[in-house]
Amino acid sequence: MSSGDFVPALEQFLGSSAGLSPATVTRLTKQWSDDHAAFQDRDLWESDYVYVWADGVHPKVRLGQARSCVLVLMGVRTDGRKELIALAEGPRESTESWADLLRDCRRRGMRDPELVVGDGAMGLWRALAEVFPQARHQRCWVHKTRNVVNALPKSAQPGAKKALQEIYNTEDRDHAQKAVKEFERTYGAKWPKAVRRSATRPMNSWRSTTSPPNTGCTSGRRTRSTFSTVKLRTRVTRGADSPAAALAIVFKLAESAQARWRAITAPHLVALVRNGATFRNGYSSSAPK
Structure with a gap:
């Protein structure tokens, strides 16, 4: 311009x-x-x-x-x-x-x-x-999701993006951990690089004991x-x-x-x-x- x-x-x-x-x-x-x-x-x-x-x-x-x-x-x-x-x-x-x-x-x-x-x-x-x-x-999580999805072929990206959304939209840590394991089971065999970039590392800092998920962490992430x-x-x-x-x-x-x-x-x-x-x-x- x-x-x-x-x-x-x-x-x-x-x-x-x-x-x-x-x-x-x-x-x-x-x-x-x-x-x-x-x-x-x-x-x-x-x-x-x-x-x-x-x-x-x-x-x-x-x-x-x-x-x-x-x-x-x-x-x-x-x-x-x-x-x-x-x-x-x-x-x-x-x-x-x-x-x-x-x-x-x-x-x-x-x-x-x-x-x-x-x-x-x-x-x-x-x-x-x-x-x-x-x-x-x-x-x-938006940046994290983008990095993970970019490590996958285009045909797998929509499903992986939805699976990652299920992780960070869960109501508590226990359900999030189950969603992480499901993501690893689904994508780990064919695309281990994407799984290494996935939600397993952020889980340690996400929704810890002093950060209640329903105070706005959903948008705050x-x-x-x-x-x-x-x-x-x-x-x-x-x-x-x-x-x-x-x-x-x-x-x-x-x-x-x-x-x-x-x-x-x-x-x-x-x-x-x-x-x-x-x-x-x-x-x-x-x-x-």
Whole structure:
């Protein structure tokens, strides 16, 4: 998309009646940059995020570095509401870039979340171990499913995808383990590589005693669906005249999408998780500490 196409794309985002002249676009991106700067400097002491999703969003414009993307953190508060936490540019695979973002959040008052969900990028997990060592890690099931399915021939992919969905949609760990064994029995003989990539390794961290499945872990296991409302609209950054403008627009997209995020399932249980209640098969087995 050329610079001449940038204004129509923004009009689609803001509404066709926005009347965006080049001067208006310049003013808007400057205002959005200022809004983003204020957002990144706000106090987080009163914001308790129990669950956090972390992912990289790739705008349709080259940022400051050749392999940069926008690092995004979203969280679930103790009342079950989803909220944008932070957004900054950085190399997606870089431990230091994730650590810089996480350190800044801790500096502003963010405490260790109970669980962080992300893709397979090792930089994120190393940074979490350094900055928020109490947080448990969960690999995104959408990314995991994609990796497993890609190790299979196309003819076997639909059935394997459905079988993996049965694993992560089960109501408790026991049923999930049975579904894992069924997956291994069905696909292990012909495609051992896919089984090695399957759900057996994530089972150790999935739905442990302090993470009840019906508090929103069903959606929390998926970073891709969580970020889709932002990712699907980053095309409006094509034609942005600078990395700063692209970053400002992605921030405004995320802020706009936030208004339509639904609270997680059974939000009343999130505070119990934060307070130390233990759960088995989705039900509390001990009082909060």
